Amino acid sequence: MSDTVNRQILLIEKPTGKLGLEHFKMVNGSIPEPKDGEALVRTRYISLDAANRAWMHGATYRAAVEANTVMAGGSIAEVIASKAPSLAPGDLVFGDTGWQDYAAVPAKHLNKMPKMEPMTHLLSVYGIAGLTAYFGLLHVGRPKEGETVVVSAAAGSVGSIVGQIAKIKGCNVIGIAGGKEKCKWLTSELGFDAAVDYKDGATFKALRAAAPKGIDVYFDNVGGEILEACLALMNNRGRIACCGAISQYDGVPSAHGPRGVPGLLVVKRLVMQGFIVMDFMDQSATALADLQSWVASGKLKVQEDVIEGIENTPKALIGLLAGENRGKRMVRV
Known part of the structure; x- marks a missing residue:
């Protein structure tokens, strides 16, 4: 330089x-x-x-x-x-x-x-990615021990941390990622319970098999068809944390999905909330203390x-x- x-x-x-x-x-x-x-x-x-x-x-x-x-x-x-x-x-x-x-x-x-x-x-892990994962999952998704948490773009910067925090909190965790290699990495290295390869084309079927008891918390990084597939599998009083919509960013935004949202939100009493990490910056010291302790103990891999x-x-x-x-x-x- x-x-x-x-x-x-x-x-x-x-x-x-x-x-x-x-x-x-x-x-x-x-x-x-x-x-x-x-x-x-x-x-x-x-x-x-x-x-x-x-x-x-x-x-x-x-x-x-x-x-x-x-x-x-x-x-x-x-x-x-x-x-x-x-x-x-x-x-x-x-x-x-x-x-x-x-x-x-x-x-x-x-x-x-x-x-x-x-x-x-x-x-x-101590920057926007880690804080986004922490606040989006814990403050917006509010998972309880034993619940099923699904995260899309699970091999990415935010998703990979979301899944690991959900495991630390005692949840059953399913990641959605593109390609067999990434899916294998999520389950073998990061401790996810299951991973669904959206490039296989049968996302809904694979998700239903991975989450037979339905989904309690969905952390959405992509929007579009994957959000639609998860919505249909949400349990009553499920929470959806909307973090991003990667599927809509590059190229011409698709008009597709998710369909049927209003009806599902009402019937299943779902909460669907968008957030940005800046909303929570006054609480970042607590988040960083937790993240640092998880990294130090080896529970959270970076x-x-x-x-x-x-x-x-x-x-x-x-x-x-x-x-x-x-x-x-x-x-x-």
Whole structure:
């Protein structure tokens, strides 16, 4: 990484279909000067998330990413210079730096992070992925011991942690993932009770066989047809935690599914709730204490997928959307 050049990856065109390498361009920019209240940070690890793709469609819980701007994204970064009393050179922070070597960011938009090895854990199990899994499952899904919990995109950064926390809480856990290898990994390495390969095409049948007593909690990362299949198998007073809709993000959003929702919600008295992790940040200390103790005791295994080089960030995001990753994907700048 040069000390005089700021490599930046721009989104040069908003995709109308699937995201491709042609939608990005790497340029050399200048290193910004921090203004009062800002810190100059150097990006260390860029977080890759399906939500990166959703931001290109339009405003979500953040402003849309516009064409010909630095691609937005969160990262772990190191403070190089600070014009804010709360931050000093050498501090580690998490914030929306975008896909670039250096960024000047208001200190109020940066979260100071503890120094730890490996630093990557600050983006995975102790970062947005781990906290999303923790709060979405425990505060929205509210599983009880002995209940059946199903999680989609179960081999991904959030899903792989959701399933393991559900096991720690004494639940029967079924993961839905793409491909035999991922399914085998969930049951043999992460301790899931069963795994369903949605690429087999008979998702509903396989789910019904894996969950003969029905589903009490469904943690939804994908939406679409898989949500529809799970809805039909929900038990009375079941809870659905809606975390994302990966199936709708890349390419032309499908109009499909889930059908029959209002009737099922009423008849089965289901609770279906969307959430974002920012809603729970005032309780993050408790969550982190739990996550750290589970990792230390070996109950929670951390899987990370680290790609080398900022120039590979577009390809890494495209791969993530295609389901290439196992665990949390990030780019070491």
